[in-house]
Amino acid sequence: xxxxxxxxxIKNLHVEVxxxxxxxxxxxxVNAGEVHALMGRNGxxxxxxxxxxxxxxxxxxxxxxxxxxxxxxxxxSADERARHGMYLAFQxxxxxxxxxxxxxxRATVKARRGxxxxxxxxxxxxxxCMAKLGVRDEFLSRYVNDxxxxxxxxxxxxxxxxxxxxxxxLLDETDSGLDIDALRTVAEGINALHNKDNAVLLITHYQxxxxxxxxxxxxxxxxxxxxxxGGSELALExxxxxxxxxxxxxxxxxxx
Amino acid sequence: xxxxxxxDEMLHSVKADYxxxxxMSEEDYAFKSGRGLTREIVTQISRMKNExxxxxxxxLKALDIFLKKPMPSWGNTEMLNDIDFANIHYFVRATEKxxxxxxxxPDSIKKTFDRLGIPEAERKFLAGVTAQYESEVVxxxxxxxxxxxxxxxxxxxxxxxxxxxxVREHFGTVxxxxxxxxxxxxxxxxxxxxxxxxPAGVKVEIxxxxxxxxxxxxxGQFERTLIIAEPGSYVHYIExxxxxxYSSDSxxxxxxxxxxxxxxxxxxxxxxxxxxxxxxxxxKRAVAHEAAKVEWVDGNLGSKLTxxxxxxxxxxxxxxxxxxxxxxxxxxxxxxxxxxMVHLAPDTTSIIVSKSISKDGxxxxxxxxxxxxxxATNVKSSVRCDALLMDEDSRSDTYPTMEIDEKDVxxxxxxxxxxxxxxxxxxxxxxxxxxxxxxxxxxxGFFEPFTKELPLEYAVELNRLIAxxxxxxxx
Ligand SMILES: Nc1ncnc2c1ncn2[C@@H]1O[C@H](COP(=O)(O)OP(=O)(O)OP(=O)(O)O)[C@@H](O)[C@H]1O
Ligand SMILES: [Mg+2]
Numbered sequence: 001x002x003x004x005x006x007x008x009x010i011k012n013l014h015v016e017v018x019x020x021x022x023x024x025x026x027x028x029x030v031n032a033g034e035v036h037a038l039m040g041r042n043g044x045x046x047x048x049x050x051x052x053x054x055x056x057x058x059x060x061x062x063x064x065x066x067x068x069x070x071x072x073x074x075x076x077s078a079d080e081r082a083r084h085g086m087y088l089a090f091q092x093x094x095x096x097x098x099x100x101x102x103x104x105x106r107a108t109v110k111a112r113r114g115x116x117x118x119x120x121x122x123x124x125x126x127x128x129c130m131a132k133l134g135v136r137d138e139f140l141s142r143y144v145n146d147x148x149x150x151x152x153x154x155x156x157x158x159x160x161x162x163x164x165x166x167x168x169x170l171l172d173e174t175d176s177g178l179d180i181d182a183l184r185t186v187a188e189g190i191n192a193l194h195n196k197d198n199a200v201l202l203i204t205h206y207q208x209x210x211x212x213x214x215x216x217x218x219x220x221x222x223x224x225x226x227x228x229x230g231g232s233e234l235a236l237e238x239x240x241x242x243x244x245x246x247x248x249x250x251x252x253x254x255x256x
Numbered sequence: 257x258x259x260x261x262x263x264d265e266m267l268h269s270v271k272a273d274y275x276x277x278x279x280m281s282e283e284d285y286a287f288k289s290g291r292g293l294t295r296e297i298v299t300q301i302s303r304m305k306n307e308x309x310x311x312x313x314x315x316l317k318a319l320d321i322f323l324k325k326p327m328p329s330w331g332n333t334e335m336l337n338d339i340d341f342a343n344i345h346y347f348v349r350a351t352e353k354x355x356x357x358x359x360x361x362p363d364s365i366k367k368t369f370d371r372l373g374i375p376e377a378e379r380k381f382l383a384g385v386t387a388q389y390e391s392e393v394v395x396x397x398x399x400x401x402x403x404x405x406x407x408x409x410x411x412x413x414x415x416x417x418x419x420x421x422x423v424r425e426h427f428g429t430v431x432x433x434x435x436x437x438x439x440x441x442x443x444x445x446x447x448x449x450x451x452x453x454x455p456a457g458v459k460v461e462i463x464x465x466x467x468x469x470x471x472x473x474x475x476g477q478f479e480r481t482l483i484i485a486e487p488g489s490y491v492h493y494i495e496x497x498x499x500x501x502y503s504s505d506s507x508x509x510x511x512x513x514x515x516x517x518x519x520x521x522x523x524x525x526x527x528x529x530x531x532x533x534x535x536x537x538x539x540k541r542a543v544a545h546e547a548a549k550v551e552w553v554d555g556n557l558g559s560k561l562t563x564x565x566x567x568x569x570x571x572x573x574x575x576x577x578x579x580x581x582x583x584x585x586x587x588x589x590x591x592x593x594x595x596x597m598v599h600l601a602p603d604t605t606s607i608i609v610s611k612s613i614s615k616d617g618x619x620x621x622x623x624x625x626x627x628x629x630x631x632a633t634n635v636k637s638s639v640r641c642d643a644l645l646m647d648e649d650s651r652s653d654t655y656p657t658m659e660i661d662e663k664d665v666x667x668x669x670x671x672x673x674x675x676x677x678x679x680x681x682x683x684x685x686x687x688x689x690x691x692x693x694x695x696x697x698x699x700x701g702f703f704e705p706f707t708k709e710l711p712l713e714y715a716v717e718l719n720r721l722i723a724x725x726x727x728x729x730x731x
Contacts (some may be wrong), residue, residue, distance in 0.1 A: 006525050054682075054686050082686055087686075088686050090686075095680075096697070097702070098700065099698075107689060108688055110688035111693070160687065179623065186515065
């Protein structure tokens with residue numbers, strides 16, 4: 001446990017959207033083998049952080065730095081980040097009409113692995129992942145997220161993650177909109193993928209998810225900053241008491 | 257082997273490695289008429305082909321009409337008025353085309369085909385090797401099958417010699433010379449094109465493609481196609497290859513006539529990719545008699561200006577018509593395409609789906625007409641136009657016209673214009689696709705309702721073409 005390998009090092013990150021500052025100095029380090037949970041009220045900046053880390057062009061970094069396995073993440077385009085092993089499971093996955101799930105998955109896996117895989121090999125791997133995640137075959141011929149239910153979209157996000165095998169997975173409210181059984185399957189999927197060489201940042205509002213995917217670290221975001229960090233017990237406190245006390249504690253600490 | 261792969265897998269597997277197109281060597285010309293259009297040239301064309309006297313008269317009359325008719329006063333008149341009729345060779349007879357050799361196909365592509373288990377004949381087609389080599393055998397057996405069924409499939413010039421009566425009975429009945437300036441021009445100087453006659457009750461299982469024909473008077477600039485489906489028959493005809501079709505002269509003006517007799521079904525698929533100096537001004541029209549079905553599946557890429565509005569006249573009760581078209585306009589291009597549905601009988605139905613993409617300042621227009629005559633009761637028609645704009649400089653317009661002279665009808669019309677969304681691009685790029693790959697994927701998806709109607713090898717070519725058209729367009 002002594003030598004930690006940092007995967008993501010975020011330092012004093014400031015981000016603007018359409019001229020408005022949303023992130024106001026985020027600091028966070030995620031090491032290999034760790035699971036972090038990021039919580040916080042609606043509008044506190046969680047998705048903004050995840051989009052920024054993935055390289056959405058709408059989000060402008062005004063100051064601060066992000067290192068990804070020793071490299072300057074902010075210098076990479078979104079597709080480069082993905083090919084280097086970053087992954088974002090979207091809070092609101094986007095529909096791509098006319099593009100079948102199987103064709104889409106094949107193209108993305110090819111991009112991530114840097115080469116074509118024979119159809120049959122790919123299909124075998126895909127079928128195995130689908131079976132584990134309880135995704136039905138008919139999914140493959142449907143168009144990406146087009147007319148998918150909320151839960152179906154989230155499952156597809158996890159299926160993609162399983163196929164792309166990221167080193168740093170950002171999961172933005174993947175648990176929202178899942179029924180109880182789906183939540184368990186998805187959580188099991190996340191656990192199965194997690195190992196000592198990769199890391200997960202889980203954005204969530206609910207303890208339910210954390211019951212399955214036990215995070216070693218829990219952070220609370222407020223007003224574009226991480227205002228409190230702790231162990232898994234912090235999530236339980238938040239579940240019981242809400243966010244008010246965190247806000248008060250932060251205000252009285254005089255930090256800003 | 258092949259059956260194990262789904263169509264979707266085949267399509268996108270081939271695309272993955274396939275970056276090879278048709279490259280035909282410069283043609284030698286056996287004969288080339290002088291520039292310009294005169295009675296002498298028209299007479300010379302007819303004489304060279306040993307045509308019957310009635311055809312010569314037909315041509316000369318059409319020439320008079322052409323000379324008298326004004327240019328269309330609508331559409332892109334600026335571009336139209338640039339056409340220099342005096343500077344065109346109206347008749348060019350090519351020598352045998354050289355096919356590309358299988359040996360020249362790169363190993364990487366052969367390997368891809370191996371891995372996919374694509375049959376030999378199809379591989380050669382996919383790789384752009386023309387039908388002259390071993391695959392000749394395959395086409396020979398196709399031709400034998402057609403002959404046994406009594407199907408006549410010839411180039412138009414040969415058909416006129418060998419089946420003069422059928423040709424004379426139907427030629428120009430769907431599209432009279434006087435229909436428009438360009439149909440008159442074609443009627444005067446036509447050469448090549450296909451003639452298909454399907455006997456009653458015969459269903460032609462394989463799509464007919466021009467390169468199956470024995471004596472190929474190759475597709476020319478003024479080709480003339482006539483397809484007659486006798487009652488209860490079925491035929492699917494595919495025209496054009498997706499290769500960039502370079503031509504020395506810049507005007508392509510075809511006439512295509514389809515006659516679907518009662519209970520028959522004709523599907524006519526086109527994919528054309530003209531070089532950017534070509535005016536593509538084509539008149540396509542079908543008549544559908546009682547309970548007949550006609551479908552135009554029409555893909556337009558390339559060209560400088562395309563004006564093309566496949567029409568279906570629904571003449572008999574319960575006739576059904578469909579036009580499914582795509583258009584892609586890049587820099588300096590205008591794709592003015594659409595459809596016409598004319599309902600002349602009760603219980604007739606029609607569907608128009610038009611999809612267009614404009615990029616780099618390109619322009620697409622949908623121009624459509626749905627007309628319902630009095631007495632054509634219980635008509636149902638739906639029109640859907642979707643336009644996708646790739647950037648701020650590009651343009652798309654719709655000119656839908658409805659002339660409904662009957663109360664008892666159901667007409668639906670829906671039009672959308674959208675831009676390639678930042679969020680769609682970001683979603684795909686966040687999965688590792690480059691901006692170019694992501695854009696191509698969105699565009700392919702947009703055209704998918706069209707692509708899925710194509711035979712596999714054409715779908716492959718179309719996707720490849722779209723990828724080529726997207727290259728260098730982003731970033
Ligand atoms: N494109 C944008 N334009 C304007 N404001 C934006 C934009 N994107 C985000 N914001 C604002 O930034 C703030 C943070 O939003 P963000 O989506 O990051 O919150 P969140 O913590 O993910 O909330 P939730 O829990 O509801 O998902 C909000 O006030 C939001 O309105
Ligand atoms: Mg959010």
